[in-house]
Amino acid sequence: MSFDTVPPPAHSSISVEAARALVESQAPEYAHLPLGQHYEGWDCAMYRLGGVLAVRLPRTADAVRFLLAETRWVPELSAGWSFPFPHFPFVGVPGAGFPFPWAIVSWLPGDMAVDVPLLASEGPTLGLALAEVHQVAPLEAPINVEQSIPMTARSEKVLRRVAVLGERGGPNGERLDTDAALALWATASGIPDPDRSEFVWSHADLHGANVLSMDGRFAGIVDWGSMAACDPAVDVGFAYSLMPGEGVASLMAAYGEATGRVDDAFVARARGIGLAKAVGIAMNAKPETLAMGWRALDALGLCLPART
Template sequence: MSTASWSAPPADISVTPDTAHALLARDHPDLASLPLGPVYEGWDNVTIRLGEHLAVRVPRRARAAQLIEREHVWLPRLAPAWGFRAPVPERLGAPSAEVPWAWAVVPWIPGDPAYAAPLSARGALALGRALATLHAPAPPEAPRNPFRSTTLAERAERFDDRVARLLERGLALDDALAREQFELGASQRRPLETWCHLDLHGANVLSDRGRLGGILDWGDLGVADPATDLGQAWCLVGSSRMRDLLRGYDDAVTPLDESAMLRIRAEALAYAVTLAALDEQPYADAGTRALADLDVLTG
């Protein structure tokens, strides 16, 4: 396994407030006079606050341009049925010399990342209800995530690689127990697939003083086992709030029987080792905390 650094990929283009202003002046001049605020640079996109209620969201690399199409095409179709906030594009911008891909103006959703302001019991309950709403049947043309729409069994090699990476770093991981629980979940039948978010870490879930403020970054949106989102949410809220989250979910989509809980736990382990293996914070620490919460650390 490669031991190269696993951190945010380099940007293909630089996206600055000047870039955003040029894009707005060309495609949406009625918005170009609004003040530009803080810049938030993620792995795939740059988001720049625009005035009080909006933000400009621009891909920073070519791969992101393919993912952000899911936000442009599918969020406007799906979000009207949701009872939670998401950054549904209000305006779209065309490719140009500055940015060779489509971009968007989205609503600014106030709140703090759940990593910094953990969800309360009420917030976890609301997240469960949000996932129950999201996990609706998808049409045949719905996208599939190449990494997380696949079955647990198909992701077993990747899971083993990340476990090995963590052991090389000296993490006190009970790898035999982790692999046993992962394999137990992978052996269960997946009864259905639905729409899923597929990247529910604490920077993509907003907290409004502990309540659910909104869910961001829908570039990984696709059809998958609902257990995938529920396992990722377990890593976020922890065992102490998972009961509240499942109460909000309330068997709405798939029966939360023993088989489902084994899949959810295996998905939680898969996501926890993914986060813990990253070089960047707060993701690495969040993954390690999740592994401790899942009782697979020995120290």
């Protein structure tokens, strides 16, 4: 998701009637289940289907690739995952006036972490979940054009956004410590990137709209359509937007014990990714998203108090 844009308009065929017709014509074994609440995401719209399922409909032609990636890679790679994640009991084809593939997906309960951030105590739990996800990725694994990139390729956006946020400040009067942010970025971007052979399968979009929270407890990861081979520090860096800084520290400790990947260079890269994501999220006009970005900056230790 790009946090400095608005969602594209949804295809006009998306409706509860279309969802019902698709289920009845292609997955009649689920047709007895009632269709419920409608949720409008960035890439997909969803309608609850009974108590534990949902109908997932790509909102645009471009979003189809995310659904196809998710329904391919999650079943293939998830055999060793012990945390909650979506299952796909049915994948459908265009029909009933709807022009794209679609799916029936398991419904995971919980709130988005953008609304209910994870407690710091959940760091080890999320760290072990990421250790399960981060299997070594073969050279033929897909590449994410936003996340499978060198650190220096992020510099132009990071530096521009640091300058803007340094002038703008946060929603509660907090201020960005621009000197500390620039020093963090100089360290992160000065470290050699890992070799492609060290890349791992990654969620690659692990912000607070894709991580679930149950009263602050980690409750699962959704929306795997951006999955790709990345530096393992990428997903860990996203965690600054999910929980306080001490939680990320305990996440890294648990992740490092499970994988052996965490050293000073890894921590610096993860903090650099955290900054890159935080300044992008904090540019958003949506209040809850903007607040998540400033929470991430605070978790990185980059916030100064409001002037009195």
